[in-house]
Amino acid sequence: MNATDRQVPGMLSGLLATAKRDLLLAWKRPGDVLNPLFFFAMVCTLFPLAVGPSAEQLEFSGPGVLWVAALLSTLLSLNSLFLSDFEDGSLDQLLVSPQPLPVLVLGKTLAHWLTSGVPLVIVSPVLAITYRMPMDVVGVMMLTLLLGTISLSLLGSIGAALTVGLHRGTALLSLLILPLAMPIMILGANAVSLAASNDVYTTGIWALGAYAIASISLAPYATAAALRISNE
Amino acid sequence: MDGLAMGGYGAYVWSCFGLTLLIIVFSEWRARIRHKRVYRDIEVRLKALEERE
């Protein structure tokens, strides 16, 4: 009883300390946060240029384009999740830490989500409006992105842990993560489309929420296992 | 001859069965080549080791 009493605050503070450290690092290197956002905006710019600027086409494809762009830009930022830690040796510190590794991993993914997912959610309305998305649909889209990026960060952390330290890891990471991430995009983009056509969209939201909860509780274990394997 | 035409769907039906045969044969062929290569590599290494001894 005593032991667990002492452990619980320890775990939480370990999680928060890891997250805080990564947030500070991100603050010092704003490029890591901003580049994926620019990428997101640019992918959203590509589509009207490729398929034409007609209003109905933009309205129709908006939810899908925004979601695809969000997925790709998250993928872009995932590569660096464990890379700098791997290079400067602090990953080894993480592995031998007395704290349970999944908890620390959760802290790192929390920081990743705060620096990639949340900024995406904040920027997305601007782009959504250029796609002529009505305001109430924009709200739904932000909600789906908020929930979906949680799962994307966590799923992505598994892939990042598996490929850390490998040559040509970036292309491999995309190959591993994209099929895993497809359901999230299907749920998110279609919920927004349903909202845009005044349909019942809550199924998608609930499913995204369930996915997020499931990945919060399961993915850190897989990531921790993958990290240990990659660093043997 | 009528049986082979498959009521106009012959090209589709036969290409599916042919493709199945092709893929399975190809997969087996690749497997055999890989086995031979693995075996020969080990053999070459062992023979070289033996000569050095």
Next chain:
Amino acid sequence: MWTWFHKLASPPHFYRTAALLSPWFAVPGLALIAWGTWQGLFVVPMDYQQGDAFRIIYVHVPSAYLSLMAYMIMATGGAIGLIWRMKLSHAVAAAAAPIGAAFTFLALATGSIWGRPMWGTWWEWGDPRMMSELILLFLYFGYMALRAAIDDTAKADKASAVLAIVGVVNVVIVHFSVEWWSSLHQGQTVFKRGTMDADMKTALLIMILGFTLLFGSMLLRRIRTEVLYRERRTRWVRDMILSPKGGG
């Protein structure tokens, strides 16, 4: 029972047994496939809706079934290897991947050829089963790419096992999310099959059984290569290869 199991799982014993066992899967498998093909192509009456095009089912469904079974074997093999540190089990997983990918490709290709006369298009994005199968193929590619990218076999085994296990959970989610997605875009999925009569069903079951046996034989053969490669520095491989009789 346990000792028997341990004996089979020992690499030299498995290497010899697999060679003996493989034809016992291949021959009945091929015989069943030959009989099923004969039945399916010429004996079974044609479908009242799809005409003779439905006969593609006799290669399409077994391939689709094997594509999933190979994935399950791959993930189970990886999981057993991770949990009980059984090396042979990792070899099974490694051997199952390329065969699984081949059958997944086959399921997609035959589905696409079937779709041409039925849907009027080579590829129907709205069909949930085709989409799931396509994502499954991508999962196989990812798995094999990860294996190929890691030089150390033991590390590749464990890393790809984690990926395969995550993938299994994902296959289920892919299935449901794709079903939901296609239900939103209804009107395109018209792969209705009327009820099959008994002869059609029997021939299909025979085909599935035959394909499964053939798959077993293919798998055994590939596991053998994996075992040989993984054990390349051991005494028994050395003795076998340098013995005048050779191993094969």
